Amino acid sequence: xxxxxxxxxxxxxxxxxxxFLTLLINIVLSxxxxxxxxxxxxxxxxxxxxxxxxxxLPAVIVGFFSNVINGFSDxxxxxxxxxxxxxxxxxxxxxxxxxxxxxxxxxxxIFVFALLGGGLGSILTYFLFGYDFGEGVSAPLxxxxxxxxxxxxxxxxxxxxxxxxxxDKTLVVVMALFISxxxxxxxxxxxxxxxxxxxxxxxxxxxxxxxxxPIKRSLLKKVVVMVIVAEILLGALASITGYILYSQASIGExxxxxxxxxxxxxxxxxxxxxxxxxxxxxxxxxxxxxxKSLYKIKETFPHVMYLYIYRIMEDGSHVVFDLEAEDxxxxxxxxxxxxxxxxxxxEAFADVKENLIRGEKVEPRISDDEFGWLITSYEPLLDSExxxxxxxGVDLLMSDVRADQATFFIKLLSIFFGLSIIIMSxxxxxxxxxxxxxxxxxAAASIQFAYNLEKGVERGSSLKAIExxxxxxxxxxxxxxxxxxxMGGDSLLYIDQLNKQTExxxxxxxxxxxxxxxxVEARDISTGNHVKKTAFYVEAIAKELRKEGKFKDILTDSYxxxxxxxxxxxxxxxxxxxxxxLNKPGxxxxxxxxxxxxxxxEGKNILTKIEANASDxxxxxxxxxxxxxxxxxxxxxxxxxxxxxxxxxxxxxARIMAVADVFDALVAERVYKKxxxxxxAMEIITEGSGKxxxxxxxxxxxxxxxxxxxxxxxxx
Numbered sequence: 023x024x025x026x027x028x029x030x031x032x033x034x035x036x037x038x039x040x041x042f043l044t045l046l047i048n049i050v051l052s053x054x055x056x057x058x059x060x061x062x063x064x065x066x067x068x069x070x071x072x073x074x075x076x077x078x079l080p081a082v083i084v085g086f087f088s089n090v091i092n093g094f095s096d097x098x099x100x101x102x103x104x105x106x107x108x109x110x111x112x113x114x115x116x117x118x119x120x121x122x123x124x125x126x127x128x129x130x131x132i133f134v135f136a137l138l139g140g141g142l143g144s145i146l147t148y149f150l151f152g153y154d155f156g157e158g159v160s161a162p163l164x165x166x167x168x169x170x171x172x173x174x175x176x177x178x179x180x181x182x183x184x185x186x187x188x189x190d191k192t193l194v195v196v197m198a199l200f201i202s203x204x205x206x207x208x209x210x211x212x213x214x215x216x217x218x219x220x221x222x223x224x225x226x227x228x229x230x231x232x233x234x235x236p237i238k239r240s241l242l243k244k245v246v247v248m249v250i251v252a253e254i255l256l257g258a259l260a261s262i263t264g265y266i267l268y269s270q271a272s273i274g275e276x277x278x279x280x281x282x283x284x285x286x287x288x289x290x291x292x293x294x295x296x297x298x299x300x301x302x303x304x305x306x307x308x309x310x311x312x313x314k315s316l317y318k319i320k321e322t323f324p325h326v327m328y329l330y331i332y333r334i335m336e337d338g339s340h341v342v343f344d345l346e347a348e349d350x351x352x353x354x355x356x357x358x359x360x361x362x363x364x365x366x367x368x369e370a371f372a373d374v375k376e377n378l379i380r381g382e383k384v385e386p387r388i389s390d391d392e393f394g395w396l397i398t399s400y401e402p403l404l405d406s407e408x409x410x411x412x413x414x415g416v417d418l419l420m421s422d423v424r425a426d427q428a429t430f431f432i433k434l435l436s437i438f439f440g441l442s443i444i445i446m447s448x449x450x451x452x453x454x455x456x457x458x459x460x461x462x463x464x465a466a467a468s469i470q471f472a473y474n475l476e477k478g479v480e481r482g483s484s485l486k487a488i489e490x491x492x493x494x495x496x497x498x499x500x501x502x503x504x505x506x507x508x509m510g511g512d513s514l515l516y517i518d519q520l521n522k523q524t525e526x527x528x529x530x531x532x533x534x535x536x537x538x539x540x541x542v543e544a545r546d547i548s549t550g551n552h553v554k555k556t557a558f559y560v561e562a563i564a565k566e567l568r569k570e571g572k573f574k575d576i577l578t579d580s581y582x583x584x585x586x587x588x589x590x591x592x593x594x595x596x597x598x599x600x601x602x603x604l605n606k607p608g609x610x611x612x613x614x615x616x617x618x619x620x621x622x623x624e625g626k627n628i629l630t631k632i633e634a635n636a637s638d639x640x641x642x643x644x645x646x647x648x649x650x651x652x653x654x655x656x657x658x659x660x661x662x663x664x665x666x667x668x669x670x671x672x673x674x675x676a677r678i679m680a681v682a683d684v685f686d687a688l689v690a691e692r693v694y695k696k697x698x699x700x701x702x703a704m705e706i707i708t709e710g711s712g713k714x715x716x717x718x719x720x721x722x723x724x725x726x727x728x729x730x731x732x733x734x735x736x737x738x
Contacts, residue, residue, distance in 0.1 A: 112138065
């Protein structure tokens with residue numbers, strides 16, 4: 023157990039080292055191109071390497087933390103972490119499906135990477151920083167496309183970013199493939215094993231076994247769906263909550279900005295001179311200097327659209343100062359009024375008009391009228407005695423607030439989904455490592471074990487394959503594994519006992535069959551050990567045919583065993599023949615011969631009845647017994663009996679028995695004849711080839727006949 027823990031920590035350390043090395047490749051290469059001021063990024067070579075060798079998990083970690091580290095010097099880089107993660111995920115998928123092996127597919131991967139890096143990156147930049155081209159490496163080309171081709175700023179920047187990124191990702195993929203080529207295969211397999219990733223897109227062995235028994239709903243897919251749904255719901259909840267809180271905070275911040283502008287204005291404008299400014303206007307001493315100072319204040323706060331000072335009275339708003347505004351964000355600015363003029367009171371504050379007339383403070387408000395969608399704040403301007411003499415009005419654009427909120431929301435989504443993909447990858451890795459992978463291995467080993475049990479092969483090695491899984495998850499999975507091992511061992515023990523019992527019953531059955539067949543043959547005093555001899559010949563002929571490659575799809579070990587077991591019953595129909603005919607020393611009359619011929623159909627009828635009544639018996643065994651009994655006197659040329667079928671219409675078992683039966687009859691002494699010598703018997707068999715017998719069977723028999731003839735004496 024200590025060694026196992028030590029191995030796990032060593033594996034964990036090697037996995038971290040691999041992630042660190044690929045992360046270092048990203049950082050170093052990106053810093054080099056920045057130092058050389060090259061028009062490329064070259065910041066995801068390590069991400070692709072991590073994906074090619076270790077799969078999804080190290081790729082997303084390397085991709086995201088590359089942006090985190092670069093974000094120390096440029097915080098905006100952090101917001102593009104989601105793109106690096108998506109490139110890592112795509113690269114792992116491409117590696118898994120063999121896309122980095124052919125030129126055509128490699129170009130496709132570059133195209134996808136460029137869409138993610140250039141296309142999605144450009145869209146993200148648009149939402150983060152607006153319409154302008156900025157000062158990035160793509161800015162000059164974007165400006166040229168916008169100027170000469172007439173594209174909008176957005177599409178000019180999008181096209182430029184895609185083209186530049188396509189070039190960048192081409193270099194990145196080439197570099198990654200070049201480095202990967204020189205990474206030792208053993209190291210690739212080792213790292214792939216640490217992350218349960220097969221860099222070679224061939225199916226692992228356990229998946230091949232499971233493919234024979236396809237899973238309709240994969241456990242891993244179910245977990246993926248659940249994690250994705252949970253992440254989306256959590257992301258939506260967190261993003262909406264964050265957006266609402268930020269919106270409230272940002273509006274409050276703009277209210278504070280308005281108050282700050284009002285306070286700065288109150289410092290510049292002397293409240294004791296308001297009456298003079300209203301009466302003389304710009305002719306008043308120092309008026310223009312004060313106005314210039316107010317413009318400086320307005321420029322200091324870029325969110326301010328309008329800045330003005332009114333004395334609000336019953337007849338309207340008397341202008342003290344009203345600064346000119348510029349058109350902004352497609353909002354046309356309203357022309358400033360001259361000092362001393364009276365303008366209509368702002369209806370948005372109609373309910374607090376009396377408060378404003380008295381110089382009281384009122385809460386800022388959001389209005390949307392002919393002046394635009396604005397946040398308006400009024401602060402009283404006091405004279406030296408502390409009495410309110412006018413109201414300082416500050417209008418800020420709500421579109422700026424919404425733009426800030428949208429930018430915040432995009433940043434939030436970018437960082438959140440980047441982190442979510444990393445968290446999801448880690449969770450899936452843990453689920454795959456702790457649940458799916460061991461369960462799949464157990465399932466595959468169990469299926470293979472059951473398959474081998476069914477086929478009756480490699481039972482011991484199959485159980486050892488389960489034991490060799492060595493699953494130690496210290497939870498219910500390990501309990502399940504131990505239960506499977508115990509059931510496997512118990513099953514083998516039970517099957518061994520069952521096989522012994524079956525073998526014992528089979529032997530008893532065969533003894534009964536042979537003894538029964540011998541009892542039938544014993545009525546014919548001339549046949550001797552015909553039953554055992556023909557069974558011996560049939561087995562030998564079948565094996566020789568298989569050795570010569572004939573009927574190899576039929577002549578399996580189990581089929582030959584069935585043939586040997588079936589052979590003793592080929593003459594079982596003789597039980598229905600009279601002893602007078604069976605033991606007649608001379609030739610049969612025509613009627614007697616017809617009766618003798620009926621032993622084939624009688625044998626078939628007897629065995630068919632047994633087959634119908636004894637459903638537990640081996641169907642293959644009875645089928646061959648019936649065919650042997652019925653057809654072993656049929657001839658190749660169709661002149662045999664009882665059905666006069668010919669050629670391959672005669673079952674193979676009967677064709678083999680025909681040769682064995684006749685050969686034994688020829689070399690054996692009968693009541694009606696003496697035994698033929700071996701040579702004469704083979705002459706008759708050979709002459710019958712193509713007439714009475716299957717030529718292929720005769721050819722095989724002729725090769726082993728002498729050996730069989732010599733061996734037959736052992737069966738006497």
